[in-house]
Amino acid sequence: GAVVSQHPSWVICKSGTSVKIECRSLDFQATTMFWYRQFPKQSLMLMATSNEGSKATYEQGVEKDKFLINHASLTLSTLTVTSAHPEDSSFYICSARDLLAGGLLEQYFGPGTRLTVT
Amino acid sequence: GENVEQHPSTLSVQEGDSAVIKCTYSDSASNYFPWYKQELGKRPQLIIDIRSNVGEKKDQRIAVTLNKTAKHFSLHITETQPEDSAVYFCAASTGSGGGADGLTFGKGTHLIIQP
Numbered sequence: 001g002a003v004v005s006q007h008p009s010w011v012i013c014k015s016g017t018s019v020k021i022e023c024r025s026l027d028f029q030a031t032t033m034f035w036y037r038q039f040p041k042q043s044l045m046l047m048a049t050s051n052e053g054s055k056a057t058y059e060q061g062v063e064k065d066k067f068l069i070n071h072a073s074l075t076l077s078t079l080t081v082t083s084a085h086p087e088d089s090s091f092y093i094c095s096a097r098d099l100l101a102g103g104l105l106e107q108y109f110g111p112g113t114r115l116t117v118t
Numbered sequence: 119g120e121n122v123e124q125h126p127s128t129l130s131v132q133e134g135d136s137a138v139i140k141c142t143y144s145d146s147a148s149n150y151f152p153w154y155k156q157e158l159g160k161r162p163q164l165i166i167d168i169r170s171n172v173g174e175k176k177d178q179r180i181a182v183t184l185n186k187t188a189k190h191f192s193l194h195i196t197e198t199q200p201e202d203s204a205v206y207f208c209a210a211s212t213g214s215g216g217g218a219d220g221l222t223f224g225k226g227t228h229l230i231i232q233p
Contacts, residue, residue, distance in 0.1 A: 034220045034221070036220075036221075042225070042226075043207060043223045043224065043225045043226050044162065044207065044221070044223045045223070046220035046221065046222065049219070049220050059220075060119070091159075093161060093162075095221075105150045105167070105169070105211070106152070106164060106167065107152075107221065109161040109162050109163075110161060111160070111161045112159075112160075112161055114159075
């Protein structure tokens with residue numbers, strides 16, 4: 001149980017275009033999902049917290065107009081990178097916490113999406 | 119916000135020996151401290167976690183200790199095996215039963231197990 005999927009697993013796009021990444025919790029419901037970014041040989045950095053039915057909360061330094069987050073259901077959050085530039089090339093990973101987990105705080109990570117902007 | 123420092127950045131140990139990775143955190147409100155193992159190009163895998171009301175937790179060859187006063191926590195791996203080679207990340211967050219903040223990660227430790 002507690003499986004999170006992401007689609008696509010990798011994507012190449014041209015500079016100036018937009019790309020959408022989906023994060024799904026397959027066998028549990030998640031009111032909150034998190035989006036992280038990981039550059040090569042670096043750590044994961046929290047970008048934003050995605051809340052079902054409300055606006056996302058962005059970390060300092062993350063442009064909300066560039067990284068659009070939509071959490072329309074308890075099992076799906078999407079991250080759209082708008083007007084992508086080569087410096088946006090990175091590994092984007094989502095995580096989700098089981099709504100019914102009670103006191104458990106474990107976050108379940110998706111497999112990540114490798115974005116390359118040319 | 120929270121800041122998590124992790125040391126060392128690279129750790130090489132002989133197979134069968136123990137490995138220790140240390141982290142410190144800055145936010146006294148943090149109460150959840152997971153450790154992740156990540157292989158190249160893969161998702162982070164939770165290997166053990168600890169909450170602030172517990173000082174130590176063990177799962178077979180892996181243990182985590184937490185010192186709330188000093189704001190540091192450590193990962194201990196005993197009887198290391200080649201498959202333990204990976205990058206390990208510590209993390210911290212504030213969480214409650216009703217919700218959880220996102221995780222603040224340390225910079226990672228590349229653990230190398232020498233045969």
